[in-house]
Amino acid sequence: MNSNILTTDTIVAVATAPGTGAIAVIRLSGPEAITITNSVFKGKNLEVQASHTLHFGTIRDGDKIIDEVLVSLFVAPHSYTKENVVEISCHGSDFIVQQIMQLLLKKGARLANAGEFTKRAFLNGQFDLAQAEAVADLIASDSALSHEVAMKQMRGGFSQEIKRLRGELVHFASMIELELDFGEEDVEFADREQLRSLINNIQTIIRELLKSFELGNVIKNGVPTVIVGKPNAGKSTLLNKLLNEEKAIVSDVPGTTRDFIEDEINIGGITFRFIDTAGLRETTDKVEAIGVERTHQKLSQSALIIYLFDIAETTPEEVQDEIAKLNPKNLPLLPVANKIDQATPEKLASFATIDGLVQIAAAEGANLESLKQALTDKVNLGKLNTQQQTIVTNLRHVDSLQKTYEALDDVLNGLSLGISNDLVAADIRRALYSLGQITGEITTDDLLDNIFTKFCIGK
Structure with missing residues (x-):
């Protein structure tokens, strides 16, 4: 999008979600926003009112009253x-809403593009690019933790960390650039040992930021969790109990679940996307066989596996063998023994060797809280302190951090080999470029379009 258009056009969009509700909010932004609104508003003269004031009146098309409204300036x-x-x-x-929108367009506003209000806020220096992206994350947040992390990023927590690292690197870059200007005089302004120490420190911080993405991705997108086990282990019953609704068909007939059933639940601030799958067994039924095949596909796409088994009908050896077959990629797996109400105390005790085992009775809802606690523990959020720890949740930021790390590796290698200052300076500039892309100090039109077109209209 041409930035000149941004400074001259007045844009308009509906800022509330589609559908009929008690109220709707129509937002305008641009040099003529107040003038255009004033031309259709009957009440006070909006052009002489103070900022951050509310005004009651009517929107009119000529003598025709469209609606009584409240205008915020x-x-x-x-x-x-x-x-x-x-x-x-x-x-x-x-x-x-459509009548008012058409009237405002007729008076000189144009329809806003997706994310254009936030794009203007970024271009006008209201906040940086990482903060702008956090606005979209905040709108999409559906748990306490995703809201908390997005809010911290929107308020500049992540940006401050990146700007601090970049600022320290800029100092040494300028010193080396200065040396190039005095190349014939063989002077050294940048202390190489200090530069090595700085780069090692920055790389340590980047490694921690990259490591945080594993948690950040979980917080932002949820945990795809597959419930697997043999037919009649109680998978559908467990899903229904977790969701507190009859989502899946429950039957004593083996092979009832022919396809996967998926739904979400928030546990301890984390969204888990539970997937109930067809029972794992050899079958001659073609439809059930397709369901079993899809179970294996879902296993390969999951981040967490719940292996559910009927403790009254299974031995510890069978459980160990099944887990080994199910989890060749060594994903986080939680073994869950179901139907403990139907097993003898001796049978329950025989499973003590199964590491991390949770014992439940899904039909009765027994020990479900223990299961939920075990699930959150598997995601490793116990060590997370969102108030102090900087969490990376954006894949674009991960890519830029990785490129920065690689460029800094090249700087260290160059210093060890004693390469010329101009090559060292070029590698530092690469690192600065990648860091600058995170906060928007370095941008391209394609990058901005790719980011803001993913926003909703009106934001």
Whole structure:
């Protein structure tokens, strides 16, 4: 998108979700936002009102009253986009919303593109690119932890870490560049040992940030968790109990579940995407066989496996053998013994050798809280402190951090080999470029379009 258009156009979009509701909010941003609204608003003269004020009146097309509305004014630069911003709160009728939108377009506004309000906020210096991306994460957050991490990033926690690292590296880059200007005089402004120490420190921090993505991805996208086991182990019963609804068909007939059933639940601030699968067994039924094959496909795509078995009908040796077959990639796996109410105390005790075993009675809901605790422990969030720890949740940031790390490796190798200053400077510039892409100090139109077109319209 051309940045010149951004500074001259006034854009408009519906900022509330589609569908009929009590109210809808229509947002305008741009130099003519207040003037355009004022031309259709009957009440106070909006062009002489103070910023951050509310005004009741009517929206009119000539003499025709479209709706009674409440208008919020945000005068530049004291707004989300740092432009003049108006928010019109009207009744939530689709007809009313469309009538007001058409009127504003006729008066000179244009439809906003996806994410254009936030894009303008970034281009006008309201916040950096990492903070802008966190806005989308905040809107999409569906758990306490995803909300907390997105809020911290939107308020600049991650950005401050990156800017600090980049600032320290810029100092040495400038010293080496200065040496190039005095190349014939053989002077050294940048202490090589300090540079090595700095790079080692930055790489240590980057490694921690990259490591945090494993948790960040879980917090942001949830944990795909496959429930597997033999027919009639109680997989569908367990899913229904966890979801607290009759999502899956429960039957004593083996092979009832022919395909996978998927739903989400929040446990301890983490979203788990549970997938109930067809029972694992040899079968001549073609449809059931397809279901078993899909179970194996889902296993390969999962981040966590619940292996559920009927403790009254299974031996510890069978469980160990089945787990070894199920989990060749050594994914986190939680063995769960079901139907403990049907097993003798001696039988229960015989499974003491199964590491991490959770014993439940799904039909009665017994020990489900212990199961939930074991699930959150498997995700390793016990060590997470979102108030202090910087968590990376964005794959684009991971890519930039990896490129930075590789460029810094090249700097260290260059220093060890005694290569020329211009080559060392080039490698440092590569590292600075990659770090700068995270916060938007280095951007391209393609990068911005790729980021902001994923936003919803109106934000």
